[in-house]
């Protein structure tokens with residue numbers, strides 16, 4: 001199995017969730033403020049810049065827009081004051097008046113994002129939408145992949161970094177075509193040709209080692225080419241075994257060289273998705289193994305997993321990206337009674353209404369209120385991290401992921417040892 005250092009699935013899930021929310025927001029005018037602070041830029045400098053933007057915005061004609069823009073800048077500055085220094089990956093703040101329920105219902109909303117990867121731009125902008133592209137960029141698969149194309153005429157070596165493709169090396173085999181020269185015996189020609197091909201494979205393998213082994217963060221290798229040559233090559237003993245372990249797929253292309261590379265990159269999104277899916281499948285299969293063999297090391301369902309998390313015996317926590325569930329803290333404002341409940345995100349609004357008509361179980365007053373709501377993925381992940389359990393957020397894009405969501409309630413765990 002290829003060993004893949006992948007991005008932290010929990011961090012990426014969080015970023016994706018925030019982005020989904022930010023993208024859905026729209027202001028009434030060009031009045032939503034987005035601010036990016038790159039790593040290393042001092043906060044006081046950013047504050048100065050915002051003060052200037054504040055005075056510039058005094059020129060905005062529309063009263064409402066001016067008021068909203070200045071209000072947003074003001075809030076961004078208030079939030080920045082909480083930071084003694086810029087976080088190691090920088091910072092992004094979004095603020096603006098968002099209509100809640102048609103015109104006139106605007107409410108100021110502020111989002112502070114500490115990104116999982118360094119922010120490189122210094123930015124202030126005002127628009128009808130939040131400027132999220134630098135964060136969206138972080139979600140793209142950016143690992144480096146090696147591509148090698150081979151047929152009997154030669155080989156091409158390239159590196160794919162995000163969307164950028166660099167050809168590193170091209171070699172030719174020097175092997176003549178399949179037609180033997182006159183007078184040569186067929187057997188002798190075949191034997192010679194076989195030797196030449198073998199020598200070429202050895203040479204092509206050495207070049208592959210040379211090109212790809214030094215790429216420390218190489219996530220995987222894709223080998224392609226026309227005809228059966230690529231299979232003979234990858235099945236033989238021509239490339240270093242660590243490279244072989246990282247072989248993701250062998251695929252058919254009509255050409256080697258630049259043309260062939262274009263074919264591979266067209267298929268790249270699918271290949272990369274396949275890598276992520278492979279990892280998710282492995283995680284789920286590990287869990288299903290424990291279930292199937294009744295080892296006592298599998299747990300599932302929110303309640304059961306929560307109990308094992310608090311005992312600290314969870315090794316790997318598996319959470320479905322499709323959970324859409326909140327952990328709600330309820331408090332009685334009269335007697336201080338507290339309770340926590342798990343509610344589907346969809347039903348939270350109606351739950352907030354219902355709770356006003358329910359008597360507190362302790363003092364019997366109608367004084368229950370919702371104190372706090374958190375995404376259950378965050379809540380369980382936090383419990384897991386306290387005891388050094390691995391947390392994996394699993395998509396529903398594979399059959400196994402779908403199973404986690406549908407059959408196991410979206411929450412599952414592999415335990416460190418079977419509970420007594």
Ligand SMILES: [Zn+2]
Nearest residue numbers: 332335360363
């Ligand atoms: Zn009460």
